[in-house]
Amino acid sequence: MINYPNKKKVDQKKEVINAANRGMDFEHAINISNSFYDEEGRAIITKRPTPIHIVKVDYTKMRIIDAYFEKQSTTDYNGVYRSRYIDFECKETKSTTSFTFRNIYLHQIKHLQKVLKHGGIAFFLIYFKSLDEIYLVDANIIISLFLSSEKHSISIKELREKGYLVSQGYNPRVNYLDVVDEVYFHEKNL
Amino acid sequence: MINYPNKKKVDQKKEVINAANRGMDFEHAINISNSFYDEEGRAIITKRPTPIHIVKVDYTKMRIIDAYFEKQSTTDYNGVYRSRYIDFECKETKSTTSFTFRNIYLHQIKHLQKVLKHGGIAFFLIYFKSLDEIYLVDANIIISLFLSSEKHSISIKELREKGYLVSQGYNPRVNYLDVVDEVYFHEKNL
Numbered sequence: 001m002i003n004y005p006n007k008k009k010v011d012q013k014k015e016v017i018n019a020a021n022r023g024m025d026f027e028h029a030i031n032i033s034n035s036f037y038d039e040e041g042r043a044i045i046t047k048r049p050t051p052i053h054i055v056k057v058d059y060t061k062m063r064i065i066d067a068y069f070e071k072q073s074t075t076d077y078n079g080v081y082r083s084r085y086i087d088f089e090c091k092e093t094k095s096t097t098s099f100t101f102r103n104i105y106l107h108q109i110k111h112l113q114k115v116l117k118h119g120g121i122a123f124f125l126i127y128f129k130s131l132d133e134i135y136l137v138d139a140n141i142i143i144s145l146f147l148s149s150e151k152h153s154i155s156i157k158e159l160r161e162k163g164y165l166v167s168q169g170y171n172p173r174v175n176y177l178d179v180v181d182e183v184y185f186h187e188k189n190l
Numbered sequence: 191m192i193n194y195p196n197k198k199k200v201d202q203k204k205e206v207i208n209a210a211n212r213g214m215d216f217e218h219a220i221n222i223s224n225s226f227y228d229e230e231g232r233a234i235i236t237k238r239p240t241p242i243h244i245v246k247v248d249y250t251k252m253r254i255i256d257a258y259f260e261k262q263s264t265t266d267y268n269g270v271y272r273s274r275y276i277d278f279e280c281k282e283t284k285s286t287t288s289f290t291f292r293n294i295y296l297h298q299i300k301h302l303q304k305v306l307k308h309g310g311i312a313f314f315l316i317y318f319k320s321l322d323e324i325y326l327v328d329a330n331i332i333i334s335l336f337l338s339s340e341k342h343s344i345s346i347k348e349l350r351e352k353g354y355l356v357s358q359g360y361n362p363r364v365n366y367l368d369v370v371d372e373v374y375f376h377e378k379n380l
Contacts, residue, residue, distance in 0.1 A: 044304045046264055049241040052254065064242065067254040074236055078268060080277070083309025085270035114234045119273025 026092045026127045026134075030077065033172040043177060045079030045086060048072065074111045075122075081177065082185065085120035087112065088139075092127040099126050100153040101146050109146050112139040121184050125166065125176055126159065136179045137163035216282045216317045216324075220267065223362040233367060235269030235276060238262065264301045265312075271367065272375065275310035277302065278329075282317045289316050290343040291336050299336050302329040311374050315356065315366055316349065326369045327353035 027047075037043045051073070056066035075089040089108060093099045115122045122139035137154070141162050145151050164179045181187045217237075227233045241263070246256035265279040279298060283289045305312045312329035327344070331352050335341050354369045371377045 038304070041304075041307070044301070044308055044310075046238075048236075049239045051239040052242050052244075052257070054242075062258065064257040064259070065255060067242070067257060068252065069254070080275035080305055080308045080310040083275070085273070085275040087270070111234070114228070114231075115270055117231070118234055118270045120234075120270040 026090055026129075027076070029173045030090050030125065030176075033174045033176070034077070034079075036172040037177060043079060043081040043086070045077055045081065047077055048074065071105065071107075073107055075108055081121075081180065084184070085115070085118075086180070087115045087120050087122045088125060090125045090127070092129055094129050096128065096130045096156070098153045098155045099128070099159065101142075102152075104142070104146060109143055113143060116140065116143075121180065123180075123183075125174070126163070128156065131156075132168075134166040134168065134174060134176075135159045135163035136166050136176055136183070138183065216280055216319075217266070219363045220280050220315065220366075223364045223366070224267070224269075226362040227367060233269060233271035233276070235267055235271065237267055238264065261295065261297075263297055265298055271311075271370065274374070275305070275308075276370070277305045277310050277312045278315060280315045280317070282319055284319050286318065286320045286346070288343045288345045289318075289349070291332075292342075294332070294336060299333055303333060306330065306333075311370065313370075313373075315364070316353070318346065321346075322358075324356040324358065324364060324366075325349045325353035326356050326366055326373070328373065 031047060034043075034045045034047070037045065051070040052064075052067050053070050054064055054067045057063070058065050075087055077090070078085070078087045080086065089104070089112075091099065091103060112122045116139060124137050124139065124142050125134060126137060127134045137159060142154065145154055164183060166179050167175045169175060221237060224233075224235045224237070227235065241260040242254075242257050243260050244254055244257045247253070248255050265277055267280070268275070268277045270276065279294070279302075281289065281293060302312045306329060314327050314329065314332050315324060316327060317324045327349060332344065335344055354373060356369050357365045359365060
């Protein structure tokens with residue numbers, strides 16, 4: 001390997017990029033898990049594309065030349081599994097003690113309330129990066145904590161009591177449907 | 191009104207824009223119908239944002255400065271209604287005699303096949319603009335016609351036999367859920 005004089009600088013830049021992409025890694029893990037479930041014929045769960053507000057299009061080249069990201073008004077993932085509608089949001093935290101609701105928006109909470117009302121299955125997948133642990137927690141639990149004025153986080157202790165640890169592996173990378181079977185279909189996959 | 195010397199030119203341009211947006215009118219009618227169903231507490235059905243491939247972002251301004259439209263790999267709409275997963279595609283034609291499958295893609299057909307396999311409700315809403323008639327037709331019918339090598343369209347006659355006319359009104363603009371009640375829940379809304 002060529003030892004560039006600015007090697008340290010390059011590594012620092014790489015570090016910054018990794019930190020910025022940290023949220024994407026978990027999302028990517030969920031995406032490849034969903035692709036595996038699809039290929040396996042187990043479920044059809046897709047990521048909603050990030051909504052983008054288009055300001056200007058160059059119609060001669062059919063290229064968007066000015067646009068900006070909009071906030072997702074719903075959740076990131078939905079689909080169908082065992083004839084049920086599934087809707088969930090993935091979140092990630094660097095904390096080892098709790099997950100704060102800073103990155104959950106009221107319109108997402110309202111969306112999940114409606115999903116539950118209409119008979120869908122709704123949950124959060126929360127990834128504790130430093131612990132390398134993923135928890136599935138039913139949307140009802142997060143909704144009631146979010147709407148109570150006192151608490152704006154859920155501790156890891158509470159998640160371990162009320163949520164379910166999701167197993168990680170090669171394929172599927174994040175096996176959250178086994179937990180869905182257990183929690184919503186009362187089946188234990190051995 | 192000021193009679194600009196280039197009035198005719200402006201009107202011609204407007205005509206072109208209207209023609210380009212024609213597909214959007216029906217989509218807009220479905221979107222406002224879905225908003226009404228949401229407000230009414232009847233269903234949560236949302237449009238998937240158009241996927242956009244981002245080429246370049248100006249991070250100093252957080253603006254997308256180069257991007258292009260991608261083809262939707264699934265269908266345009268999905269959601270939950272009466273505890274069931276709903277998935278559908280809206281199409282529009284200027285023809286008064288048939289709807290051709292030119293604008294239906296194989297990956298959409300495959301997606302709908304999977305939705306049906308997993309127990310979801312899947313259909314097409316087809317708008318005959320010149321007749322001002324909307325038909326709901328089950329995905330199974332379109333899938334089998336699409337996959338047969340002989341036929342690449344469905345005639346209005348066949349749609350009237352195998353599909354269901356969707357009523358139009360003020361609110362909801364397009365009342366397709368009444369047809370869903372009839373076809374998939376065997377209930378007639380009077």
